[in-house]
Amino acid sequence: MHTVAVLALDGVIPFDLSAPVDTFGRARLPDGREPYRVRVCSVREEVSAGAFTMRAPYGLKELADADTIVLPGVAEPPPELPPGVTGALRAAAANGTRIASVCVGAFLLAETGLLDGLRATTHWRAAEQLAARYPAVKVDPNVLYVDNGQFLTSAGAAAALDMCLHMIRRDFGSAVAAHAARMSVMPLEREGGQAQFIVHDLPPAPSGATLEPLLHWLEDHCGRDLSLDEIAAQAGMSTRTLNRRFREQTGTTPSQWLHRARVRRAQHLLETTPYPVERIAVQTGFGSPTAFRERFRRVVGTSPQAYRRAFRAGERP
Incomplete structure (x- = not known):
């Protein structure tokens, strides 16, 4: 039997904890046997989980005997891990134990130096902070999970379900993973691949910047087929000056900013209207549905249809 140790530290996020516990706990072999033994471990017996406290039956010593260790997210990643945790995780890693993190649990794993x-990856809202705090880690905010073989990281808690099912499939095959997926009421592989659904904010200009009026104009007119010459004329600049000012004040080019604005408009239309992709392609300035689909997938990481199914208000699954 494969032992999964879920390490709960103070501030543990309940759903981040329950995702691996439930997913591994529901797995069954074809003959009905349980393939996993799940143990919740901690530094001390009582763990704070926000509105309540919980009891952890096992201590850090159990990590040495685990085949897999899962680090759930915590409300606020600590500046350093509690005494004994780093050593226990490093020792387990040296013995070949698989270690995975859920959401901002990536901060805990990164703190050990093992990443x-x-x-x-981690939740997209925390990706920049993770990259800044641990520059030796190559942070990818655009995926549901990353499998490095021995070390895995997942995005939000829902993505942890995808990661756990992936590990079950690695351990016992697709049939066992498919059964665990059905018990968790989710597909074995979510349509849209391994992309997080990110709200792509437009690169802002500093308050009071000279380009601020132009950015508002671009956002209002992003559905038009705007040329660089037309944008420069609206700004009262040469194209060369426009490109330089754009990079200075937004960190990107006019065309890249415009594409981002169009994608964001498309996300809004997909969420709030029943318009077909062909109409949205025209209304957002992409012209052809093919160009729209390609650009949308490149920026958002999934197709317009998959995005609509996931986020359309009032849409039935």
């Missing part, structure tokens, strides 16, 4: 030089 140095590796690609990792």
Whole structure:
């Protein structure tokens, strides 16, 4: 039997904890046997979980005997791990134990140094903070999970379900993973691949910047087929000056900013209207549905249809 140790530290997020506990706990082999033994471990017996406290039956010693260790997210990643945690995780890793993190649990794993030089992910809202705090980690905010073999990281708690099912499939095959997916009421592989659904904010200009009026104009007119010459004329600048000012004040080019604005408009239309993709392609300035689909997938990481199914208000699953 494969032992999964879920390490709960103070401030643990309940759903981040329950995702691996439930997913591994529901797995069954074809003959009905349980393939996993799940143990919740902690530094001390009582763990704070926000509105309530919980009891952890096992201590850090159990990590040494685990085949897989899962680090759930915590409300606020600590500046350093509690005494004994780093040593226990490093020792387990040296013995070949698989270690995975849920959401901002990536901060806990990164703190041990085990992610140095590796690609990792976390919730997209925390990705910049993770990259700044641990520059040796190659943070990818655009995926549901990253599997480096021994070390895995997932985005939000829902993405942890995808990661856990992936590990079950690695351990016992697709049939066992498919059964666990059905018990968790989710698909074995979510349509849209391994992309987080990110709200792509437009690169802002500093308050009071000279381009601020132009950015508002661009956002209002992003559905038109705007040329660089027309944008420069609206700004009262040469195209060369426009490009330079754009990079200085937004960190990007006019065309890249415009594409981002169009994608954001498309996300809004997909969420709030029944308009077909062909109409949205025209209304957002992409022209052809093919160009729209390609650009949308490149920026958002999934197709317009998959995005609509996931986020359309009032849409039935």
